[in-house]
Amino acid sequence: MSISTALDRIADTSHFDAAIEPFRTAVNAVLRPGAVKDALHGVWLGHPLHPALAQVPLGAWMSAGLLDALPGNRKEASLLIATGIAAAVPTAMAGAADWSESEPGQQRVGALHAVMNSAALALYAGSLLARARGSHGLGRALAYAGLGLAGSSAGIGGHLAFHQATGASHAATAARTLSHDWMDLGPLIDFPDGKPVLRVNQDSDRPAPLCVVRRGENVHVLVDVCSHLGGPLHQGKLTDVKGEQCLVCPWHGGTFALTDGRAVHGPTVASATVLDTRVSQGRLEARLPERHQL
Ligand code: FES
DSSP states (O other), X not given: OXXXXXXXXXHHOOTTHHHHHHHHHHHHHHSOTTHHHHHHHTTTTTSOHHHHHTHHHHHHHHHHHHHHTSTTOHHXXXXXXXXXXXXXXXXXXXXXXHHTXXXXXXXXXXXXXXXXXXXXXXXXXXXXXXXXXXXXXXXXXXXXXXXXXXXXXXXXXXXXXXTSOTTSOHHHHXXXXXXXXXXXXXXXXXXXXXXXXXXXXXXXXXXXXXXXXXXXXXXXXEESSOTTTOOOGGGSEEEEETTEEEEXXXXXXXXXXXXXXXXXXXXXXXXXXXXXEEXXXXXXXXXXXXXXXX
């Protein structure tokens, strides 16, 4: 069985859900929706923060492993291990913020990722302690064990990102199914003012769900798939964030600026896909922006 298949099996099994749930509840109790959680998701960066931060402890620990293999670098290796331990704290917090608002399969594999990272962290803490007491052989052995665990766990993180699409934009994927031509969505006056509605471009050879929001003279058309986990945006609520008109996803509260789709509140950090629009003879037309066209 391949590692990928084994991880898919873990994602499918509900055996450990009862053990996972208290942790998810605790994370959501500590990290409530707001500025801190948005910062940990990486909304300010426009990119998931956790995988970016993870480079620091992994890089530091790997460098320490190289120095440990050479004579005369005890102090430098210890400094790198301590740097990795310090960086692991915000990295874990960012990962926990994302994990708490992921789907069950992602949470199961994510829980394994977290357990392995915690074990690696404990091994590195033990390594640092052993080095401080002068047991450099033990310190090296614990550090290499930690590196093996942290490296394997990073591979699981890759599975979460690439196989389970954690942190990937589901909106960008959905956009690729759309026609690249102007799509006729019907008479503009048929769209109610201030209420998101669903339209499927039936006339196209590639029908796809679209969310249409008319605010007076302004009309916005978005792919009806939230970038976070694919929630139906037309079921969301309109809101005002710092004077900007936004749409809130009904599933986890991800909030998008209507003008350009930018994520203004997490858990998502990727933009919603906003289509180009025009009104021709009273009928609304929309087209996929150039950057999404294949
Ligand atoms: S699906 Fe999670 S915020 Fe939309």
